[in-house]
Amino acid sequence: MxxxxxxxxxxxxxxxxxxxxxxxxxxxxxxxxxxxxxxxxxxxxxxxxxxxxxxxxxxxxxxxxxxxxxxxxxxxxxxxxxxxxxxxxxxxxxxxxxxxxxxxxxxxxxxxxxxxxxxFIRDRQRAGIEAAKKRQVYKGRKKAVDDAEIRRRVAEGQSKAAVARDLGVSRMTVYRALAGAAASEAPAA
Missing domain, CATH: 3.40.50.1390 (Resolvase, N-terminal catalytic domain)
Structure with missing residues (x-):
């Protein structure tokens, strides 16, 4: 035994x-x-x-x-x-x-x-997030990977799927990082 x-x-x-x-x-x-x-x-x-x-x-x-x-x-x-x-x-x-x-x-x-x-833990967590959103201080979870790193790898020719796999993030995270860069580079109207 x-x-x-x-x-x-x-x-x-x-x-x-x-x-x-x-x-x-x-x-x-x-x-x-x-x-x-x-x-x-x-x-x-x-x-x-x-x-x-x-x-x-x-x-x-x-x-x-x-x-x-x-x-x-x-x-x-x-x-x-x-x-x-x-x-x-x-x-x-x-x-x-x-x-x-x-x-x-x-x-x-x-x-x-x-x-x-x-x-109970999940309910308290949800209530805390809602209260933080009302106070406009909720920022969500910290990013696991810097957007600049994602953009650099894509610019070097890696596929979006390969970048996501190598960095351990979803492909949606890669697309958001690329979209964020495109939005910040757009000329102001």
Whole structure:
């Protein structure tokens, strides 16, 4: 029986150390970590790797259930996948395991609470953006790539699709950068 720990934070400026310490203290031989949203299971490669290697009798351990996921459906699907492998989920805070029927009920309820928290977070974020727009101070997310870099690459002969792919942006971002340059170069009427 292996105890495999999983720790997750949403952004790079958050700290994984508390989770890692708790998982090590719970006897986890292996601890996998990742940075990414818990809103969905998609794109969380470390979690997928863990799930591929879980075997009968193994235990997936997380510090709190919201570190595993904030979607009730995703959490319950993970529990189902573990059940099929005859493995279990253990949550350290509060101490709950899916090895028993009561544990499954508690995990279901905690999953629903995590799902609600995600909705509250999104509602507060939306309200903050709307308030900033009313005050005319909302500028949106900072650009990941400078428009001048996009224009330079296109001017050098790279295709728009290649520029988008190389810089990790959408083609629409490339077209906006080029359109912005054309608008600023147009003569004033």
């Amino acid at each position: 292996a105890r495999i720990g999983y720790a997750r934070v949403s952004t790079a400026d958050q700290d994984l150390e508390i989770q890692k310490e708790r998982l090590a203290g719970a006897g986890c031989e292996i601890i996998r970590t990742e940075i990414g949203s818990g809103a969905t299971r998609a794109g969380r490669t470390e979690l997928e790797t863990i799930m591929q290697f879980m075997r009968e009798g193994d235990e997936l351990v997380v510090h709190r259930l919201d570190r595993l996921g904030r979607s009730t459906r995703d959490v319950l699907n993970l529990v189902h996948d573990l059940d099929e492998k005859r493995a279990a989920l253990r949550v350290l805070e509060p101490d709950v395991s899916t090895a028993g029927d009561l544990g499954r009920l508690v995990v279901t309820i905690l999953g629903m609470v995590a799902d609600m928290e995600l909705r």
